[in-house]
Amino acid sequence: MNLSPTIQAFVLHFGEMGSRWGINRTVGQIYALLYVSRDPLCADQIVEALEISRSNVSMSLRELQGWNLVLLKHLPGDRRDFFTTPDDVWQILRTLAEERKKREVDPTLSVLRELLMQAPSSDEDRFAQTRLGEMHTLIERLTTWYDDVKRLEPERLVALLALGSKVTKFLDTKDRIVSLGRKRKEPAAP
Amino acid sequence: MNLSPTIQAFVLHFGEMGSRWGINRTVGQIYALLYVSRDPLCADQIVEALEISRSNVSMSLRELQGWNLVLLKHLPGDRRDFFTTPDDVWQILRTLAEERKKREVDPTLSVLRELLMQAPSSDEDRFAQTRLGEMHTLIERLTTWYDDVKRLEPERLVALLALGSKVTKFLDTKDRIVSLGRKRKEPAAP
């Protein structure tokens, strides 16, 4: 690997981390390399930089394409494929979240829904279904929130994040207004 | 496996999903089983329910304990260990998030910080560092937000989630107020 120490360290670290996520080492390394490279790279450059086989690069790039994490570029007068990553980190994050949701959350959600439709066959089952219901509610709330928030432009998202839990101050305000506007039950908590 | 079809389906699904996350099949299955069981189970009950070896159960429970995802109970007059999961799903989710952050995010953050301290040794390097910086900023923002929000009680969290992107309406309001209070530049966007 003939890379600057900084780049090399980053690439190796990402490889390691990759295997803690579902993606494998090579895929992580390739992604990291593309991410820090100013210009798009072709497969052979990756082979050389990471010292792995050509076919491994090919398969890993294919996987990254499946995750929508790389962009294909063509240089005029060159038939090779060149690859980069999208350059807006928020965009990348959103893609990642989207893909992981598709693979890791949606299937669970649909299994849960299905199981909740079954008539319970025992007391044990009834209890289990309660628990499944709780899990279902939780996941559904989170995904609804996510679907809602993911549409925000990066700038607003940053503002939202910066606000953090202070948002609940607004919630208090809103509660108070709503409760005044309605029947005036109890005053909101202090 | 002598479990009701519903429970069995859930346990198997969780096993499958487990392997898409970092946790392995058995660990996922055991967790699922404990989650849907009303009463704490001891290791041998798990062996019987899932038809796996005693030692596998032992190791997997150990791993779950490492993730803080199971609780140990003792029945009076019984020396065996009994296991359950915490029963607040928000609590569980928070634990999970916490642990994943510790294992998957914090190390990256510290590598990034370290690499950003290095003096760049070339133009290539300078570019790479810009990218690392962007990634660092993003991750830091997210974790700060998370650290802030995780302290909220479930109820408020639910309220926050229900609000979703509507929160930005409040942001607009705040912007307007702030800009009026200050120098009165331009009115906020419609």
Added chain:
DNA sequence: CACAGATTTCAGAAACTACTGAAATGAGTG
């Protein structure tokens, strides 16, 4: 302190995943 019940450790077997090199396929060019 020896015994019984419970749990853990560990070396090796089984199962799975990642990686390679060789061969096949595809695509533009003369």
Added chain:
DNA sequence: CACTCATTTCAGTAGTTTCTGAAATCTGTG
């Protein structure tokens, strides 16, 4: 349509992870 350059596929191997059964350890009791 044959040649060349580029990419992909695939079968086999290397490498990892998971799981097991047997042996070791641990802990309270008679």
